[in-house]
Amino acid sequence: MTWLDMDTDNCSVQRTLDLVGEKWTLLILRDAFHRVRRFDDFHRHMGLSEAVLADRLRKLVAAGILRTEPYREPGARTRHEYRLTAKGRDLWPVMIALMQWGDTHTAGPEGPVVRVRHAACGAPVRAAVTCCAEHGALGPHEVAVSPGPGARPSR
């Protein structure tokens, strides 16, 4: 069974994009990785409407990617902030890979907006595809793709 013969309904890329494959959703997650947690901060920083922000946050919480945590400023009512769950933090390689591509292919002459370095050694980070046997970074022509246990013929 080749890729073109396979049903894509249960493709992992497709299912991931069903949850996070929308521009504002990915930008909210970008801000969450930068430790933005509060509705008003997301709203002010990203410049999207309150309605869209509330909708996307609600969906991310429903998907278990963000969780809410109550907080209370002095004199104000209790509100909720939004924090990445472990499931949400697993999206970090996606985020760094998007940033890396943009740094390489879309940055202006001034260069990238942020630098991300390994705190312990100071070296820049990168997103790479490697094999579990540690043979170094791989390219798309160095892999073999085969049907997995979930492969189904397309209808």
Place this chain on the structure above:
Amino acid sequence: MTWLDMDTDNCSVQRTLDLVGEKWTLLILRDAFHRVRRFDDFHRHMGLSEAVLADRLRKLVAAGILRTEPYREPGARTRHEYRLTAKGRDLWPVMIALMQWGDTHTAGPEGPVVRVRHAACGAPVRAAVTCCAEHGALGPHEVAVSPGPGARPSR
């Protein structure tokens, strides 16, 4: 300057998503990494409309992520197939990172649809964030983020 004080107009994640941050666009690229090249194959396999497919392919070619290459079946007119450019292939870590998250968090009980292995050794591949000094896979709490040369205060 902290992240919340920075203008996001030239953020690399945002600029990348301006080009590829749309579900059909990313699914077309997924198929392209699986070596799908022809309009009719994309159309039949993905089940999107011809108009949307044509629009997204045109934008990907305009962005230099796909390129067209003429081909001719016997007895038919010359048509074009779509191939990833080097710039397009640089999106591979994004794609593998999306697949990996879906394999972990969205796959059904039957398991993933495809297996991607290092052809030379047979080990499964993974997308990881590492530092350039090769200190192994890193998590979001092991990095330091600082303003880059393109950082600008938000207006």
